[in-house]
Amino acid sequence: xxxxxxxxxxxxxxxxxxxxxxxxxxxxxxxxxxxxxxxxxxxxxxxxxxxxxxxxxxxxxxxxxxxxxxxxxxxxxxxxxxxxxxxxxxxxxxxxxxxxxxxxxxxxxxxxxxxxxxxxxxxxxxxxxxxxxxxxxxxxxxxxxxxxxxxxxxxxxxxxxxxxxxxxxxxxxxxxxxxxxxxxxxxxxxxxxxxxxxxxxxxxxxxxxxxxxxxxxxxxxxxxxxxxxxxxxxxxxxxxxxxxxxxx
Amino acid sequence: xxxxxxxxxxxxxxxxxxxxxxxxxxxxxxxxxxxxxxxxxxxxxxxxxxxxxxxxxxxxxxxxxxxxxxxxxxxxxxxxxxxxxxxxxxxxxxxxxxxxxxxxxxxxxxxxxxxxxxxxxxxxxxxxxxxxxxxxxxxxxxxxxxxxxxxxxxxxxxxxxxxxxxxxxxxxxxxxxxxxxxxxxxxxxxxxxxxxxxxxxxxxxxxxxxxxxxxxxxxxxxxxxxxxxxxxxxxxx
Amino acid sequence: xxxxxxxxxxxxxxxxxxxxxxxxxxxxxxxxxxxxxxxxxxxxxxxxxxxxxxxxxxxxxxxxxxxxxxxxxxxxxxxxxxxxxxxxxxxxxxxxxxxxxxxxxxxxxxxxxxxxxxxxxxxxxxxxxxxxxxxxxxxxxxxxxxxxxxxxxxxxxxxxxxxxxxxxxxxxxxxxxxxxxxxxxxxxxxxxxxxxxxxxxxxxxxxxxxxxxxxxxxxxxxxx
Numbered sequence: 001x002x003x004x005x006x007x008x009x010x011x012x013x014x015x016x017x018x019x020x021x022x023x024x025x026x027x028x029x030x031x032x033x034x035x036x037x038x039x040x041x042x043x044x045x046x047x048x049x050x051x052x053x054x055x056x057x058x059x060x061x062x063x064x065x066x067x068x069x070x071x072x073x074x075x076x077x078x079x080x081x082x083x084x085x086x087x088x089x090x091x092x093x094x095x096x097x098x099x100x101x102x103x104x105x106x107x108x109x110x111x112x113x114x115x116x117x118x119x120x121x122x123x124x125x126x127x128x129x130x131x132x133x134x135x136x137x138x139x140x141x142x143x144x145x146x147x148x149x150x151x152x153x154x155x156x157x158x159x160x161x162x163x164x165x166x167x168x169x170x171x172x173x174x175x176x177x178x179x180x181x182x183x184x185x186x187x188x189x190x191x192x193x194x195x196x197x198x199x200x201x202x203x204x205x206x207x208x209x210x211x212x213x214x215x216x217x218x219x220x221x222x223x224x225x226x227x228x229x230x231x232x233x234x235x236x237x238x239x240x241x242x243x244x245x246x247x248x
Numbered sequence: 249x250x251x252x253x254x255x256x257x258x259x260x261x262x263x264x265x266x267x268x269x270x271x272x273x274x275x276x277x278x279x280x281x282x283x284x285x286x287x288x289x290x291x292x293x294x295x296x297x298x299x300x301x302x303x304x305x306x307x308x309x310x311x312x313x314x315x316x317x318x319x320x321x322x323x324x325x326x327x328x329x330x331x332x333x334x335x336x337x338x339x340x341x342x343x344x345x346x347x348x349x350x351x352x353x354x355x356x357x358x359x360x361x362x363x364x365x366x367x368x369x370x371x372x373x374x375x376x377x378x379x380x381x382x383x384x385x386x387x388x389x390x391x392x393x394x395x396x397x398x399x400x401x402x403x404x405x406x407x408x409x410x411x412x413x414x415x416x417x418x419x420x421x422x423x424x425x426x427x428x429x430x431x432x433x434x435x436x437x438x439x440x441x442x443x444x445x446x447x448x449x450x451x452x453x454x455x456x457x458x459x460x461x462x463x464x465x466x467x468x469x470x471x472x473x474x475x476x477x478x479x480x481x482x483x484x485x
Numbered sequence: 486x487x488x489x490x491x492x493x494x495x496x497x498x499x500x501x502x503x504x505x506x507x508x509x510x511x512x513x514x515x516x517x518x519x520x521x522x523x524x525x526x527x528x529x530x531x532x533x534x535x536x537x538x539x540x541x542x543x544x545x546x547x548x549x550x551x552x553x554x555x556x557x558x559x560x561x562x563x564x565x566x567x568x569x570x571x572x573x574x575x576x577x578x579x580x581x582x583x584x585x586x587x588x589x590x591x592x593x594x595x596x597x598x599x600x601x602x603x604x605x606x607x608x609x610x611x612x613x614x615x616x617x618x619x620x621x622x623x624x625x626x627x628x629x630x631x632x633x634x635x636x637x638x639x640x641x642x643x644x645x646x647x648x649x650x651x652x653x654x655x656x657x658x659x660x661x662x663x664x665x666x667x668x669x670x671x672x673x674x675x676x677x678x679x680x681x682x683x684x685x686x687x688x689x690x691x692x693x694x695x696x697x698x699x700x701x702x703x704x705x706x707x708x709x
Contacts, residue, residue, distance in 0.1 A: 043282065043369065047280055048281075136274055136277075
């Protein structure tokens with residue numbers, strides 16, 4: 001079904017738009033799922049477009065090279081599937097995915113990443129993408145993934161789920177740690193941390209606060225214990241991580 | 249952005265014989281894209297697509313291809329080092345360095361390592377073909393906008409900071425989002441609002457960014473982002 | 486990494502039938518033993534104090550209510566018996582309840598409606614300290630992570646007093662009523678509320694209560 005939402009154009013009619021998007025044919029073929037390709041490397045777009053063209057189940061509705069164009073093209077074409085490269089020139093591919101998820105109807109989203117880190121995968125799953133592929137995969141895998149998405153299959157693998165849940169575990173641990181420690185740190189101690197962060201010595205901090213060096217030393221020792229740190233650098237890093245102070 | 253070519257087009261034979269090209273990139277998708285591209289070009293033969301630097305050096309030593317298209321971000325030996333070794337092992341082989349990220353710093357390092365040019369992967373397909381042909385003939389290629397920056401880096405004599413460059417690549421997509429916003433001058437609160445997360449989360453990310461980049465202040469991180477092309481001063485994020 | 490030791494499990498659920506069913510399923514496994522069953526938080530803690538072995542997991546149903554509810558129990562076990570694994574378990578739980586359980590200290594969440602094999606395998610893995618989520622769809626990870634981060638925001642930016650004020654405010658009381666409840670002046674309450682809005686980055690009481698609810702600070706079902 002080739003729905004065409006636009007300026008009241010009759011169904012099936014094609015028109016070249018002002019954007020740099022290149023439109024494919026809107027065919028009346030009922031079986032094909034329509035794909036929007038969002039990637040800023042033309043060479044990649046070419047090979048993916050060609051491969052999708054060879055698939056009987058897919059047809060490319062458009063190709064765009066930026067996030068803004070992607071959102072515009074989506075609202076014009078309402079493709080079933082959107083393939084998004086995480087690295088785009090104007091915004092993160094994840095931001096595009098985030099916004100597309102709020103659209104009605106919502107498309108299936110396959111994210112392509114040039115990275116292999118757990119955090120990007122986790123962020124993608126948090127956003128709620130339907131599939132995540134690394135660029136170390138081949139084009140065949142991309143096409144297979146799009147076909148499976150079109151058929152309504154789930155693409156997030158058990159390994160990816162496991163990795164995301166592990167990352168969630170880390171997030172939980174950090175959040176718990178923060179809520180355990182932060183409330184126990186007095187405003188005065190935060191002040192001391194800020195001074196230490198600016199590079200002041202203990203003596204200078206004592207001067208600043210109008211107390212003895214010994215008092216500051218004791219306070220700092222207590223702080224290190226609370227932050228589970230053995231030196232200034234660790235303490236400052238931990239404090240920044242917990243949001244108590246800002247670095248730089 | 250226009251490409252400029254420099255230097256003598258010395259090897260006329262490259263116009264009449266088939267040019268043998270080696271692609272080095274761990275993103276199989278990209279290698280396949282280049283294979284498709286060159287497959288349609290008469291006169292260019294893709295000899296192999298390899299995922300790592302070491303293999304590429306060995307292959308060049310044995311087979312001396314005309315041109316190597318070398319990705320900068322490789323696992324293990326990085327593309328700049330691989331370029332250096334290939335140039336030493338097979339002087340007749342030209343190397344053009346490709347990168348997903350624009351970066352003045354890397355260009356300088358690439359040229360110093362003996363590359364014939366440096367291209368971002370965002371270039372059009374036609375450009376890539378032209379680059380292969382002209383690099384094989386002995387020309388140097390560079391995007392117009394990059395030249396002044398490269399000359400400036402050379403003039404100020406700063407050590408190309410390849411380590412910093414590679415460090416930037418270790419940032420996650422989220423961290424890059426935040427670093428770009430910082431470079432655009434957004435405060436933590438604004439960033440939090442735009443991304444729909446808490447400002448504490450933003451601060452946590454900032455801390456990780458500073459740690460990964462090996463810097464101690466936000467201004468250093470932002471400067472790195474500008475210098476390495478991650479964000480432009482004028483471009484709104 | 487799954488331990489070679491048999492896993493000892495304490496099953497905590499207010500409903501006897503559910504308790505028995507879970508216990509039977511677990512005891513049936515050659516590598517697991519049910520050490521005790523408990524119907525309330527108090528019983529659970531008593532049972533825990535009697536334990537004399539390592540590699541123990543406490544399976545806490547989210548159905549405990551009242552002052553010593555499931556979240557209270559999870560937090561208490563984490564504080565007093567840090568060597569034990571705690572796994573929350575529920576039937577058709579919402580992301581908010583799951584994030585609350587995780588934030589309170591659970592090492593994972595197992596849905597009672599999940600496949601029994603998956604349930605048990607997740608129980609084993611959770612008992613070694615790995616975060617597990619058996620049953621909830623991957624689509625919920627985002628909402629669960631949001632809940633955790635919001636809770637962290639509320640816990641780390643508000644003082645105890647401010648949290649107290651917010652909890653009472655969430656019942657729908659006016660500033661004066663809140664003041665009466667807490668035994669302070671009305672002006673004190675409005676000052677607190679002002680600071681709360683500031684810290685949470687919201688502009689209205691409704692927004693603050695919404696955030697507090699999303700953070701699991703107050704129970705769902707409170708009129709907004």
